[in-house]
Amino acid sequence: MPEAMGFFTDTTVCIGCKACEVACKEWNQLPAENGGIRELSGDSYDNTRRLDGIHWRHVRFIEQFSGPYNGRWLMMSDVCKHCVQAGCIEVCPTGAIIRTEFDTVVIQSDVCNGCRACISACPFGVIDINAVAGTAQKCTLCYDRLKVGLEPACAKACPTDSIQFGPITELRARAQKRKDQLRAQGVEAQLYGADPQGPLGGLNSFYLLVDEPEVYGLPRNPKLPSRNLKQSTSFSVASAAVLGVLALVGLRKRRMDEQPPSLS
Amino acid sequence: MSDTFFSGAPHWRWLIILYFFVGGLAGGACFLAALLDWFGRPEDRPVVRTGYYVAAWGALISGLLLTIDLGRPLRFWHMLFQSANLPALMFKGWSPISFGAWAILLFGLFSVLSALGAMAEEGRLQTPAFHLLHRGALAKLVVAVAGLLGFFVAGYTGILLSVTNRPIWADSPWLGALFVASGASTGAAALMLLAPGRGATPRSLEWLSSFDSNALVVELLVLVVFLVSLGSVNRVWVSVWGLLLLVGVVGFGILVPLGLHLKPARFGSLATRPVVNAAKLVLLGGFLLRLATILASEGIDRYRVAVGM
Numbered sequence: 001m002p003e004a005m006g007f008f009t010d011t012t013v014c015i016g017c018k019a020c021e022v023a024c025k026e027w028n029q030l031p032a033e034n035g036g037i038r039e040l041s042g043d044s045y046d047n048t049r050r051l052d053g054i055h056w057r058h059v060r061f062i063e064q065f066s067g068p069y070n071g072r073w074l075m076m077s078d079v080c081k082h083c084v085q086a087g088c089i090e091v092c093p094t095g096a097i098i099r100t101e102f103d104t105v106v107i108q109s110d111v112c113n114g115c116r117a118c119i120s121a122c123p124f125g126v127i128d129i130n131a132v133a134g135t136a137q138k139c140t141l142c143y144d145r146l147k148v149g150l151e152p153a154c155a156k157a158c159p160t161d162s163i164q165f166g167p168i169t170e171l172r173a174r175a176q177k178r179k180d181q182l183r184a185q186g187v188e189a190q191l192y193g194a195d196p197q198g199p200l201g202g203l204n205s206f207y208l209l210v211d212e213p214e215v216y217g218l219p220r221n222p223k224l225p226s227r228n229l230k231q232s233t234s235f236s237v238a239s240a241a242v243l244g245v246l247a248l249v250g251l252r253k254r255r256m257d258e259q260p261p262s263l264s
Numbered sequence: 265m266s267d268t269f270f271s272g273a274p275h276w277r278w279l280i281i282l283y284f285f286v287g288g289l290a291g292g293a294c295f296l297a298a299l300l301d302w303f304g305r306p307e308d309r310p311v312v313r314t315g316y317y318v319a320a321w322g323a324l325i326s327g328l329l330l331t332i333d334l335g336r337p338l339r340f341w342h343m344l345f346q347s348a349n350l351p352a353l354m355f356k357g358w359s360p361i362s363f364g365a366w367a368i369l370l371f372g373l374f375s376v377l378s379a380l381g382a383m384a385e386e387g388r389l390q391t392p393a394f395h396l397l398h399r400g401a402l403a404k405l406v407v408a409v410a411g412l413l414g415f416f417v418a419g420y421t422g423i424l425l426s427v428t429n430r431p432i433w434a435d436s437p438w439l440g441a442l443f444v445a446s447g448a449s450t451g452a453a454a455l456m457l458l459a460p461g462r463g464a465t466p467r468s469l470e471w472l473s474s475f476d477s478n479a480l481v482v483e484l485l486v487l488v489v490f491l492v493s494l495g496s497v498n499r500v501w502v503s504v505w506g507l508l509l510l511v512g513v514v515g516f517g518i519l520v521p522l523g524l525h526l527k528p529a530r531f532g533s534l535a536t537r538p539v540v541n542a543a544k545l546v547l548l549g550g551f552l553l554r555l556a557t558i559l560a561s562e563g564i565d566r567y568r569v570a571v572g573m
Contacts, residue, residue, distance in 0.1 A: 052272075087429060093362035094342035095354055113342045114335015116274035117361045120428035125272035134335035219267035225427045226358055228437045232426040236419040236440030239486060243448045244415075246478040247296065251303050254471055 004103035005146065006082055006204030007155065007163055008171035010178055011216070012189070014075040014162040016059050021048060021077075023157035024057040027142065031132050051078055053130030056139040057154050062215060076207065076216050077154070077163055080105065080126045080139035081193060084201030087225045088118035088127060096135075103168070103204055104141040112136050123200075123222035141205075168204055175208055182210075192218060199223065266497050271429040273562045279333040283326050284421045284554040285450070287368070288443055289547070290322020291418030292451020294375055296475070298411025300468075302404065310463040311455055311472065313382035316407070318454050319414055320379035323372035326417075330368065344369065360424035364417075371417045374410035381406070418447025425557070432561045435497045438490035439557070445483035450550035452476040453521075453543035473539050476546065477525040484518050505560035508552055517549010 024030070031054055041047050046061035058078045065071030082104045089097045089105060096111035097118060107118070107127070112135035119127045119136060130137040142152035150156075155165035164171060172194050182189035192213050193203030199222050213220050297315020300308040331340045339347070343365040346352040356362035381397030383389045397403050422443030425433035433439060455464075456472050491498060501509060521542035524531055528538035535541075 050272075091356075091359045091361060091427065093354065093356065093359055093365055094339070095346055096342070111339075111342060111347050112336070113339035115343070115361060116276065116335070117359070117424075117428075119272050120274040120276075120430045120433070123267060123271055123429040125270055128272055129275065129335055136335070214265065214270075217270060219270040221267055222270075223267065223429065225429055225434065228426040228434060229358060229360070229423070231437035232423045232440045235438055236423055236444050239441035239444040239482065240415045240419060242482060243445065243479055244295075244299070246482070247299050247475050248303060250471055250474050250478070251299075254467070255305075 002101050004168040006168045008175045009077055010162050010208045011076040013160045016075040018059045019157040020154035021057045023153040027153035030054045051126050052128035053137040079205055081124055082204035087121040090226055091117045091121040102146050106140045106143050109133055109135045121225040123219050266435055268429055268431040268434050279329050281554050281558050283329040285551045286322050287326040288418040288447035289450040289454050290319045291414035292447035293454050294319030294414030295411045296451055298407045301407045307465045308468045311459045311468045314459040314462050316378040316382045319375035323375045360420055360427050364420045367416050371413040378407050378410045419444035430561045431564050436490050436493040438493055442486045442490050445486050446550050446553050449476055449479035449483055449546050453546035456539055456543040473525050480518050480522045500560055505556045509556040512552035513549050516545050521545045
């Protein structure tokens with residue numbers, strides 16, 4: 001069985017060229033939005049704005065400016081995290097979402113029926129409906145390319161190697177080395193999702209960040225949706241039991257009221 | 265900020281809101297009908313039969329709404345069978361949407377059987393086999409299963425919302441309990457409105473009214489606990505949905521009908537037909553509860569996109 005594969009995205013070398021977005025769209029034949037007439041965001045140079053069913057890669061622009069000459073750009077090529085413990089797989093009622101031999105997470109479009117449970121289960125807001133297909137879609141980590149020994153289109157197109165593809169263990173070692181290098185230079189670098197003991201058992205697409213995760217639109221502590229299942233079920237059963245008892249007590253009271261008073 | 269604010273909205277809108285309302289109402293009505301079937305008196309039979317009709321129609325409409333809402337409606341059966349491995353069943357006990365699909369199917373089956381029994385009881389079905397569905401042990405078993413499945417359908421929708429990563433829904437484990445209570449109160453309200461037309465006696469309606477009061481109190485208590493459990497996430501209610509929850513659900517959907525049940529004289533023109541008016545308001549409140557809960561969370565997605573999250 002092949003080893004776990006994934007992405008390490010070093011955000012410090014991303015230049016926001018969006019070549020990855022284009023390569024992803026082209027390889028996966030994803031349709032244009034609104035017939036290609038893009039609505040500009042109006043407050044950012046980032047007009048893609050988010051990941052969804054027709055944008056499986058999104059170069060996020062974080063424009064931290066407090067004046068025209070005081071600030072910085074942060075850029076991050078965002079994608080499905082291919083979580084080791086994936087919330088989308090957990091909830092999918094059709095079995096359309098599977099884990100592949102590369103330890104990646106793929107939605108089988110011919111099985112998905114568009115119920116959209118996976119969209120709300122993903123803690124990262126990665127999945128959305130592809131209106132053309134009528135099914136939920138997201139990055140497949142170019143499963144078709146991996147099967148024939150090619151690297152994913154986005155990593156291939158990235159001109160700065162911000163997106164690095166390879167075996168997860170190798171990528172983790174590389175990421176740690178890069179973090180240490182940046183820290184030695186005084187940069188507050190941190191890895192997000194690289195720890196297999198961390199949230200969701202680690203992410204097979206992880207990041208090197210130079211600010212807090214929330215700044216990049218990433219939850220600090222992503223969780224599985226099933227965390228609420230037991231408690232929510234218990235409270236519902238308790239509520240049903242209380243109502244059932246109240247109904248029975250009401251019936252008993254009615255019966256008692258109907259009985260003639262005892263003479264003794 | 266809660267980690268739930270980074271997730272995407274599933275676009276569950278009007279069809280799902282309607283399904284949550286109809287499913288809850290049908291489930292609650294079926295539970296009450298089954299309870300009266302088992303522990304009530306012969307004079308309660310019109311209410312019992314009405315409950316089964318409401319449940320059967322509600323289950324059928326629910327299934328239809330759910331199917332239409334799918335991105336690929338013709339693949340609805342993928343939730344029940346493994347499409348690539350027929351006839352293997354598709355079931356995930358840890359996924360509310362998976363066990364919910366089975367619950368709706370089985371609730372539909374048992375509520376329709378119960379309704380057929382009710383029709384046989386009314387003499388509308390003459391075939392002897394149908395009489396087994398309103399007399400004897402088999403009938404009692406069928407309605408008991410239908411009633412339990414009804415309460416399950418009423419509550420699982422709240423659990424389904426909790427088992428996500430969305431703001432409000434996943435920030436509290438109390439939505440299932442809230443929807444169970446709301447299903448019970450709306451189920452009772454539907455019976456209070458429909459059963460008189462089928463010959464319900466004043467004593468049956470009195471019991472329904474009394475139960476509805478209790479269910480509304482439970483609903484109010486659970487709603488308060490739900491809001492408290494949301495903590496800082498409660499700021500999302502500073503919106504039109506918060507107003508709807510406060511005025512539409514708490515005010516008109518719970519407190520006014522509760523007042524109409526307990527002290528009708530204080531409600532002026534509404535007091536002329538207190539039970540009917542209370543029932544109508546409970547139904548409105550039940551619908552608005554689903555509407556506010558779902559759209560308040562769905563609306564956060566616009567904010568998320570606007571700020572490039």
